[in-house]
Amino acid sequence: MTPEVLTLSETPWLFTAAMLIKVIVAFVVTLLIVAYATYAERKIIGRMQTRLGPTMTGPMGLLQPIADGLKLFFKEDIIPSQAHWFAFIIAPIMILAPAFLSIVVIPFGADFQFTYDGTLYAVPLQITDLNIGVLFILAMAGLGVYGIVLAGLASNSKYSLLGGIRSTAQMISYELAAGLSIVAIFMLSETLSMRGIVAAQQGPLWGLESLSFLPNWFIFSQPLAFLLFIVGSMAEINRTPFDLPEAETELVSGFCTEYSAMKYALFFMAEYANMITVSAIAATLFFGGWAGPFYGWINFLLKVFAFMFFFIWIRATFPRLRYDQLMFLGWKVMLPAALVNIVITGIAILLW
Amino acid sequence: MGVEQSKTLGSGFITTSLDKLVNWSRASSMWPLTFGLACCAIEMMATGAARFDLDRMGIIFRASPRQADVIIIAGTVTKKMVPVIKTVYEQMPEPKYVIAMGACASSGGIFDTYSTVQGVDEFLPVDVYIPGCPPRPEGLLYGLMKLQDKIRAERNTFGAAIGVGDVIHNEA
Amino acid sequence: MITVNHYLLLSAFLFAIGTFGVLTRKNAIVIFMCIEVMLNSVNLTFIALSRHVGNMDGQIFVFFVMTVAAAEAAVGLALMIAFFRNKDSIDTDDFNMLKW
Amino acid sequence: MSDQKIVEKLKAKFSSEVLDVVVYRGETTVTVKKEQIVDICTFMRDKLGYNLLCDLCGVDYMGKEPRFMVVYNLYNITTKQRIRIKAPVTEEDASIDTVSTVWGTANWHERECWDLMGITFNNHPDLRRILMPADWEGHPLRKDYPLQGPDREPYQGRLS
């Protein structure tokens, strides 16, 4: 019996309920991961630095993110008098909302099947499957830039302005590189839908039975694209070694220098939310999404966590690039490399 | 702080629990400003380093005063530096706390000279003094815990947060 | 039921607003933004009609309009910056080529 | 080349300028008149190889005449030798020519000397206060300047 797909027109209540459950679960889980990503980062980096990380707030310091959040919530909120108040307030919102919106198109598991009223229904474990899924994410990434531009512009402080300009230039440069690097993936998958891309990665590697011990994940066909994507997205979400905009040692706190209380917390959360999104995209595009030995979403979460660990690990190890080197890397190395990768992929597909 | 009882939210079970919650969050997440002046700054760094690890207490240094809760005056305060410290302190959001770390910051210490301020308390409301020249990292940690005690003993913090009355500081 | 006429009317509104802005504002950047509003209203017309007619050509045209808009933005804003560096102003009143 | 020979060379070149030569604990101190200090220093650097100006400072001999002394501690990196040159400066005309043209390092040293001691350096490119705030009054290292500043009593312990 092939399962029915829920639609709004035929089973409105069931559809709405399923949608709301998915939305709320995804949102809450993302929020939780965001909160505990900060904790995990402090713990892991702490251990790597031969110290302990938070231990005294709650058992093993587990309540630390909550204490931080609460404290920031009750802090005084400063809007500098010279600041452009509307843009100043809207900036953290503009950066957080797109970060959360990107999770909409990410598939975190295979279909969930259940029987209701005698009919077998299948609910895809994905909030919605757009057939332009990846473009949606890229569009949201594009919108995320505004948060930083506005924060820099509205604060009317030199550090913020410099940080804002720096990071805007950085984000757009690497958005381009990351955006171009995944074109090769679409050439292989022939779809922009995230779910379609995961489906394209099923089966043995390159369809060869002799390689059946390896899954057909795009990491094997597109290692260069993966490298470019990871580096590009690390730069786009301002993680070390590309954390120049908030480079403490240069620009105090960069674009969020003037931000206090909850608005600052939103910037903080956006950084980690972006990290989750990027990890999820990388897992989906290159590592077969939810495919793996365990039950769907567990595989997916494991892959996401592995990527996040990798980002944290990088942060503990590497120094920071300089601005001109960053631009050099983005424009003169990654952009041409992405184009070359497209050409190579094209030739390979034509010859195959 | 002579605040009349009527200006608080009262001392019901819920308000005191809320106060406790607020105090707990403030005490568990004191972010000091990265602000080193002299010798004590090095001990402050050492306190943040692996052996003593301030991060255990949820303390991470913030570079911008907008995100800081505590300013640790670590070192000699000179007359040239006073306006800077005042400005930086002013620019921190409420509630904010001051720790005078070391003899120089607390009282001028050995530097009883023309250019040195004889204690930062001449122009900032110091919450905790830590003697020592410089204090051991444990001394600083003890001072920070004293400050936590002080924060925990505050009353009407929730009330003050929602605009009813002021915070009442108790003697810890 | 929303028909193509609704979209056409809406885009007419947007176009008129854009025109008004272009004609009345002084700040070159705002004028530039008003032109973008006008271009977008035209894009909306194209897509609405393309869907109405059942032909992709209109949408492809929008694609090219976007390309042109991007090129225009790049060059136009570069002009504006060059002008601003000379005159410290981007008021259209100050656009006086003879003095430049 | 021993210190003695160096002093002889200096004397040969600037016979009328050298006021006094003292050797104490193996260190040679040459006192010269302040008028030709730049020429002397250039000579020391170019002809005698004292390419490093280790230190430049002022000393206040309050009550003596002349009151101030500007001290140049020189070092020769090649021969690893030190020599000290001193130039007296009177209180009435507390000024001396700058040697920042000879050694770039003298720039800040002279600023500091002016700031703390009140000795003016003629032709100095940027003679501002360096350690004290720009609006400070007085020159703290002078002997007549009280340690605690003019407006404060010294701390005497707390009798409480």
Add this chain to the structure above:
Amino acid sequence: MFKEFAKGLSITLKHLLPGNSTTVAYPKQKLEMSPRFRGLHRLVPTQHREKCVACYLCPTVCPAKCITVVSAENDKGEKYPEVYTIDMLRCIFCGYCVEACPVEAIEMTSAYELANFKREDFDFTKERLLRS
């Protein structure tokens, strides 16, 4: 290039393994002070009084001038400090007072938990110093 990156990453990863932490969890665990550690002062008592004979060597040698001594004579004609106060906020813990004391009447303990709320809390009078 990648080799060096991998080397750096392996160093950090190696430290992630358990057993590499060097943290002393302060309030629970405490380091043992060296016997020479210069902490809070202590006036050494003898049977019925303090050992100090109020010779004024310590206030003289103190670079921070934080010791106040007022001497007096008791009924036996012995000199003793009527007032002996150390302003602990001024003190720089240099240990000169201990070095200068001819009768070993003052010594430095390993107490370092001295932080307090008010300036007045740091007047260490004779009684407090004897107790510490």
Add this chain to the structure above:
Amino acid sequence: MLDTYLPILVVMGIAFAFAIGSVFLSRLIGVKKPSEVKLAPYECGMPLIGSAQERFSIKFYIIAMLFILFDIEAVFLYPWAIMFKRLGVFGFVEMGVFIIILLVGFIYVWKKGALEWE
């Protein structure tokens, strides 16, 4: 249409509500003791030197401008990429010409030194 896009609206609503809500709630409660100094821009504690109204290097602009033009290229690439296997060699040549023409511009920019920072 609504089937696929309604969830986006819902998430958008939740995300914005969360962000705006937390900002405004925190602004609503929370002590407010503004003072002139507190509201002045942060400048390492020193009085302001000049204002933040100063101008920046043109190089940042060139970066942004190049981004636009290459973003358009990327936008052309996406439909091409998913059509690639169906378009075959023809599509490859077509896009090759397109990319080469753009690369000429890129090389021009490179040679002009617009991407140099020093």
Add this chain to the structure above:
Amino acid sequence: MEAILFYLTALVAIVSAVFVTQCRNPINSALNLITTFLCLAVFYVMLESPFMAAIQIMVYAGAIMVLIVFVIMLLNLGLAVKTRYTHGLAGGGVLAAIILLLANYFIRAGEATGTGGEITSEVIAKYGHTELIGRAMFVDFLLPFEIASILLLVAIVGAVILSKREV
């Protein structure tokens, strides 16, 4: 449902477009313009052209507007408040009104005809909008596509020359 969405979005689009022309501060104009673009993207989705919606956001909101905001930031016009109007308000208003009336007249006078092309909702659902765009673009509109690249090339060269010029 669809109608409500349409009218709501249309309202937001028109109001924000009006704000674009009326805000004193270019930054506010820019923010409003972004809102207008987002509304148009919603319309494109309603017109079953999701790919157009995506690139509307990517190109207009994500690139062109970033450039504009960037220029505002670079020139620091963000906080400068200037006189708003130059030309006759009345003249502009009259002209805009005439355009509006004319357009209104023509739209209401004629019936929308010429339907019946091959691209229907079913076709879009079957093949996907992006594929259709790709097919049209790379098969039917080959020449304009290549010309677009030349246009972009010229824009690159022009912008670099203009902005690198020593003044």
Add this chain to the structure above:
Amino acid sequence: MAVNNTETMTINMGPQHPSTHGVLQLILELDGEIVVKATPHIGFLHRGIEKLSEHRTYHQTIPLTDRLDYLAPMSNNLGYVLAVEKLLGMTDEIPERVQRIRVIMAELTRLKSHLVWLACHALDIGAMTVFLYCFRERENITDIYEKVSGARMTSNYFRVGGLSADLPDGLEQEIRTFAESMPAHIEEYEGLLTGNRIWQKRTIGVGKISAEAAIDIGITGPALRASGVDWDLRRDNPYSGYEDYDFEVPVREGCDTFDRYKVRLDEMRQASRIILQALDKLKPGPILADCPKIVLPNKQDVVNNIESLIHHFKIVTEGFKPEPGEIYQSVEAPKGELGFYLISDGSSHPFRMKIRPPSFVNLQGLPQMVEGRLLADVIAVIGTLDIVLGEIDR
């Protein structure tokens, strides 16, 4: 709206800034990211140590020198104590054991100072883990400090004519273990930094200063040696018996941040070598010179011997009085030449003490090194100059 046609902006870095290493203020004129002009402003930590020393006895001045370069207190102690000994003319009377212990402690101090330098330098460039690793080793040195002198930082250990106390039992072994383990730790830091492409990119060719310019500005210490000038006071004007040890003076020709980094790392290796040699040569012996008018007598003697008691009272209350004269004594502190110019007028207080702080002079080279470079290079150069405001402002 303020109109200025220059396309530069002025930003203010410090005094409250995470990477100005204290309270340095830099006013930077930027064109985009490029620094057009850098003006250091100092004096935010001017505490008047020179003036204060004129009001304290020679003995009481020792704790003041601790607080000059607070990263390397014992080097300052050593310089000052040597200067006073020279003024007193008792340089040759210092017992051998004292000399050896002084060298051990001075080299440990060099390690301590360089560790903080590396920590901060790495942190400035973004490698925060190195910061923690360096402080982990620094804790070992502070432990040794505490065991030997009783304080972690402001040691106040050296005395005119000797030391305040002998090494405690078992410390020799501890120092030896530490010095032997140090090269391995340095390898660890190098593993995280030296080969890393990002680190190389950030440091090679950054903040160049030629040997001539460096000498003209008066830059000394590792910064000068990285510019190719082979000059080290420990070898060229030896003091405290440095001539007995076999060590190399690392010199590099690159003149840039990377070479300054490498020179300091090599110095750390050499420092552990010197420590091990000094430990080998360490023999039991007195820890104070035999000059009853200058050094405090043994506590036991004070109680038992009336003559000692009188000396004790005299030295404590009046201090010793060098004959009038002036001397200049310098040592190779971790940051460069640390000089003390002392003038005595025959009283028990220094008539004038002028300190030649290495950082003060080295900082003067900053504008030359950063102008025309990028903002991020300013951070790297400040880090590599290894400045300490305590001794710059005094």
